[in-house]
Amino acid sequence: MKYLGIIIICVFSQWKSFAQCDNISFGVTKDEIIKQCGTNYVGKIANDGTKFITYQRKLYNDEMKRNVEIIIAYYFMDINEKEIYVQKILLLPKSEANGYISIYNDKFVKLGYLFWKDYAENILYEVKFRDSVCSIIMRYDYYNVY
Numbered sequence: 001m002k003y004l005g006i007i008i009i010c011v012f013s014q015w016k017s018f019a020q021c022d023n024i025s026f027g028v029t030k031d032e033i034i035k036q037c038g039t040n041y042v043g044k045i046a047n048d049g050t051k052f053i054t055y056q057r058k059l060y061n062d063e064m065k066r067n068v069e070i071i072i073a074y075y076f077m078d079i080n081e082k083e084i085y086v087q088k089i090l091l092l093p094k095s096e097a098n099g100y101i102s103i104y105n106d107k108f109v110k111l112g113y114l115f116w117k118d119y120a121e122n123i124l125y126e127v128k129f130r131d132s133v134c135s136i137i138m139r140y141d142y143y144n145v146y
Helices: 002-021 030-037 094-107
Strands: 042-045 051-061 066-079 082-093 109-112 115-118 123-130 133-140
Touching: 002 030, 030 051, 030 066, 030 082, 066 094, 082 094, 094 115, 094 123, 094 133
Parallel strands: none
Antiparallel strands: 042 051, 051 066, 066 082, 082 133, 109 115, 115 123, 123 133
């Protein structure tokens, strides 16, 4: 029974940390993201030298009645000697794309094919496909700050 309690706490802690990760604002530091999302991440460097961290997460798809595994990547820029969060990419199965596209079409201004802007938050959204993977790219529009 003692071990069951520990397992439940661990599972709840992991769920809680991901729930807190859903609303992280652009401009926070890498340390703040790790504090909110947990230390179970992988740190990487992109081909262009950009640093990022990834988390794996399972989500339940109500429509398909199954769990879906996604990867969330947080990208950082070095600003004033701090790693600042500037972009997020979700990697998920292509089968999950329609739900996101539908939401973006309803909530945001369409700027182009699979490209939207949330003017209230100044965030750009872009959807790309490669093989069976869908990439959803979210980034703060620094060039058009009002």
